[in-house]
Amino acid sequence: MWTLTNNYSNWEALEKEFPWVADMQSVPQDSIHHAEGNVAIHTQMVLQAMQDLEEFQALASWEQEMLLAAALAHDIEKRSTTVEEKGRILSPGHAKKGAFTFRNILFEKGGLTVKEREQLVGLVRYHGFPIWLMEKKNPEKELLKVALETNTLWLYILAKADVLGRICADQKEMLDRVTLFKMMCEEHNCFGKPRAFTTSEGRFHYFNTDEMYPDYEPFDSYKATVHVLSALPGMGKDYFIKQNLDLPIVSLDALRIELKVAPTDIAGNGRVVQEAKKRAKQYLASGQDFVWNATNTSQLMRTQLIELFTDYKAKVVIHYIEKPHKKWLQQNHNRERKVPETVLFKMLLKWQPPSLFEAHEVFYYEEE
Known part of the structure; x- marks a missing residue:
């Protein structure tokens, strides 16, 4: 125990x-x-x-x-x-x-x-x-x-x-x-347990709008589905996508390489994010499902993205990935483009796994 x-x-x-x-x-x-x-x-x-x-x-x-x-x-x-x-x-x-x-x-x-x-x-x-x-x-x-x-x-x-x-x-x-x-x-039937919602879409609508009735069921006709990855660096996001999501990918890491921007370049990373959002908007406008591949380790980061995606009438699915602490450090160490441990520990100070109310669906993948 x-x-x-x-x-x-x-x-x-x-x-x-x-x-x-x-x-x-x-x-x-x-x-x-x-x-x-x-x-x-x-x-x-x-x-x-x-x-x-x-x-x-x-x-x-x-x-x-x-x-x-x-x-x-x-x-x-x-x-x-x-x-x-x-x-x-x-x-x-x-x-x-x-x-x-x-x-x-x-x-x-x-x-x-x-x-x-x-x-x-x-x-x-x-x-x-x-x-x-x-x-x-x-x-x-x-x-x-x-x-x-x-x-x-x-x-x-x-x-x-x-x-x-x-x-x-x-x-x-x-x-x-x-x-x-x-x-x-x-x-409210939530003592020792979460309140049951009829659908995950109803749950998302209740917590992310001014809706006052938790049993209200919205009618949503989604134009696209955005799969948002959430994980600390080195947890295996790229491998997960390769195994599970055969879709176009907007990847901040890939864009940094493409635009020749170092991870420590604050101004350059601002350009990377803007370019990523530009490409995401193109997919959203055309109704194309896609993957947003970035760490998204804080609720604030995810909220800003999800607001953008839902403005385009997209369904948002968060995939959260986690490995045990020791294996995580080993995996990062063995990566071709490993992140310095000082950077990892700094990220931990603001790290928040996603909560169920943040998106239309939230899935957790963990290795015990």
């Missing part, structure tokens, strides 16, 4: 095992919301509070291991985001940044499927979401999106433990908010 560590009951051992745990000792917290003290004290209290919960005790042992890992790491990036402003201690963006950090930790460790790892990452990313759900502009849509990215039963347990594992005057109010989160999950 996968586990992040065997030392959850021994904080001193955890500090020796993980430098990021040792960092927690020196990270202060605002006394209004965390009168218990620093992040290390809070995290220990969360771990204990979680294990005392009946909901946690009712889980299978492998689920408990997943939740303990998320609880240990939920405030991992308060160390880099904590600031003092007007006498208050704040940690803006710590959950979002912590998700990136935790993804890299889990990727290097291995032993999880992409889905399992991303659910853990989602727990860190959204651990405060249950408390703030009703503050969102569209609570229902935000809730259903989060339910696609992580297990909401686990998220409920983590959020409850996060509130119980602190000393604050508004603890009861926050616990009530967490309970409301659970009730909304149950009402």
Whole structure:
């Protein structure tokens, strides 16, 4: 059974095992919301509070291991985001940044499927979401999106433990908010599971338009299908295309060679992208299916492309490819045009596998 560590009951051992745990000792917290003290004290209290919960005790042992890992790491990036402003201690963006950090930790460790790892990452990313759900502009849509990215039963347990594992005057109010989160999950049929959509097209339409009804089924007559590759360099995109997609290809790597542009040439790469989009528009205008072959490792990159493709009434299919960390580094090292490891590790800082709501269809190909 996968586990992040065997030392959850021994904080001193955890500090020796993980430098990021040792960092927690020196990270202060605002006394209004965390009168218990620093992040290390809070995290220990969360771990204990979680294990005392009946909901946690009712889980299978492998689920408990997943939740303990998320609880240990939920405030991992308060160390880099904590600031003092007007006498208050704040940690803006710590959950979002912590998700990136935790993804890299889990990727290097291995032993999880992409889905399992991303659910853990989602727990860190959204651990405060249950408390703030009703503050969102569209609570229902935000809730259903989060339910696609992580297990909401686990998220409920983590959020409850996060509130119980602190000393604050508004603890009861926050616990009530967490309970409301659970009730909304149950009402929208997404507690411990993603909400079912009739079709992937309906799911895409709901999350990428102003549509308010998740059961609405759009009538779409696609003029073309664009297959968008998403993978870190060295994961095997070219091989995948050769084996599975007999279509015209718009490849950024191929265009760099054609236009004699070095990967480090920022201005030159801008020309490469513009030329790629020009060729893509020609295929789109003529109704030709094609492959867009690039790394597309961040949600922002993919969103910009998908908006372009859907403006031309195209169906978008994302193919995400991943190999285990060690094999990935070996494959890149053996490539004819290998990417420097310093560049790879920099890309990891912004790496986001695609979520199901990003395209009409999203497929994951992984090697365990």
